[in-house]
Amino acid sequence: MNSVDAAGLGIGDDHPPRIMGVLNVSEESPYDPSVYDDPGEAAQYVDEELIGAGADIVDIGLESANKRFDVLSAEEELDRLHIALETIDHVSGEAIFSIETRYASVAEEALERGFDMVNDIAGFADPEMPVVCADHDVAVAKMASPPDLERPGAVEETPWSERKSPEWAEQAGYVDQVYEALKQNGMTDKTIVDPAFGGWSEAQTLADDRETFRRLREFRALGQPMLVSINRKNFLGELAGRDTDERLPVSLAATSMAVERGAHVIRTHDVAATRDAALIGNAFTERACAVTDGVSVSRLDVCSSSDLRAYLSERGVDPSVADDWSTIALEIDGLDTDARATVAAVVEDASPGVQYVDSEQPLVVGSKTDISDVVTRLRAETDDTGALAESFAEMIE
Template identity: 35%
Template sequence: MHMKPRVLNLKNRRGVEEELERIGVSREGKRILSQKANLYLIKLEGIPSQAANLLKQEMLSVSADAAIKKEVASFAVSKSDVLLIGTEAHYNKVIPKLRHQPFSLSHLSCELKQILKNIKRERFILCLGDKQLDLAKKVAIMGILNLTPDSFYDGGRYTQEKKALARVEEMVSHGADLIDIGGESTRPGATEVSTEEELRRIIPIVGKIKELFEIPISVDTYKAQIAQEAIEAGADMINDISGLRFDSELKQVVAKYKVPLVLMHIKGTPRDMQNNPCYDSLLGEIISYLRESIVIAKEAGIDEERIIIDPGIGFGKSARHNLEIINKLSELKSLGRPILIGVSRKSFIGNVLNLPLQERLEGSLAATCLAVTQGARIVRTHDVKETRRAID
């Protein structure tokens, strides 16, 4: 009898559960077996050798494992990175054991429990004024409206009110879920504009959009004064490229008005961020930066459920860095927040395909679709109609 064996490509818990459903496994059986089917590799950095040794022993005790530096066994090194290797069922066994161990392993047990919860989370409700976006039901499209004369792709096109409003109308008709308005270019090498000039560009348009359209408005700014006046004019969300690093007062504004906040990773400033950016651990550094941004926000009184994270494609990254981020984007799920991605027309696509700005649509769509499969729930784009079709 031929039993037709094949290896399944089940990359997440949902896929495993669907296959168990097809087989006809009981509800309790699905719960137990799904925990055994997915392998989670959890990276820890700079762990004291004593803790690393204990971790390996505890993981082995539940039939899982941990990779540590070879010198740890003889205590020839003081620290080591650790790669934990186990299924959800393994972690459920080892976490209670770690609670009673020294060397901060009791704290690690809490972190591991939270990370396992975070990476399985799929339901996020984004409250934008009187509207709600259920990011589990569909990926949200954030249409870009640059009111600047020097943005890298559409600089100067929408500086006049009539053209800006016509562009909003077009993006709404094409399926945008929210509009992101920028009054200061953050392209590589860009110089800062005055607060007065940024306000002059943004505030009248925010008011007009609010008056004419029923679509949530995000304002792309890292400045507290801009954010406050934009929110008072009708903006529903703030998109901060600095992750609360450039203006220490922004967090108080966001906390006061209780609006959603995008926290983005950036290395350096727009003026110098592309001057040979380098990383020891690209995703590790991005996640650490964003984790710290979340802590800053929460300590200021910002509700964590209002926070969105963005790895900052093109903001202090080489073309190779950007490709690695998209390929490993799911690692950001460890933070338990919805992921926003912005790849639209960016230079790394041009570098890979050797194409100018006007010919990067297909590359942008391909990168966006890959990012969505890796966990992105909001995509920021110049090309709303095409992006909506591609991801739907």
């Protein structure tokens, strides 16, 4: 899993969950408490309700992305940018400031005048967006979207038959489309993926959002940190029968679960409570990595065969390996050629239920009992594999 440096703020598995508070300078935005058009009042809100409540990042939106409203042009967004810039000037607290936009020209202007990162709700539909972000060496959140600046989040409207294949388009479900949308148009080294929760299109259903949330771990296979925006969303409110102003409890429950399932940034209007929920989720998250003599062994965060399939597919390995799914998958990094051959041979001679998957970062997949057999055999090999055996043992404790 890659970690991202957002203007000095670490984002990834090696860092605590980060909270992204929201400020809107667009009068059409639907959530009134976060909407301001006066820089002084906006700055006070940021200092007291966002940074003061624990926000690491402040995301400033220049327009509402709600599909009910007309899309502003880049020029119209630039006309509103001065309010955001004046707000930053008035803020006394310390935070990373993110500009929410779909336009590379707006992002570039914002970055040159004080913003630290970008939140691209159109998933690099503007082909210059990744170029601008890479040139400025900034973190960028990329939301799953079609290649259409006017339809952010509407992944079903992507011409999948053309971009993938007719066969893939016929078989793919909604979550598969979200996953592939995040891969379209590439990523920068500092990309943070966002699986696009919310009613971004008429075709997107609450069931789609719930299935995306259920399979959230699969997005970790992309190897980049993940942002989720689930605060008071309909797919949660419907489950509890709650209106928007009553959805804080369900949002907090989902926040803890999202962090446990791999989210690194939580975008929210309820900063203080969300921060607490994220910390609880993080405290009970089981991810592990052992490093010995420059070789790291990580226990992959896979809890289902579909999770494992996502990892295998990203490595160019036949995902059918996951059909004989068992509970533990270990990823090895840093082995030299001889050690790789030794591990492969040991696994081949071990219990039939354990498998060695040869790729750039090899996998050893099997049950705890099967991998324990591998540990015993590695310990009996040479001193070179003894340390690796102990790392394996640590991962299956």
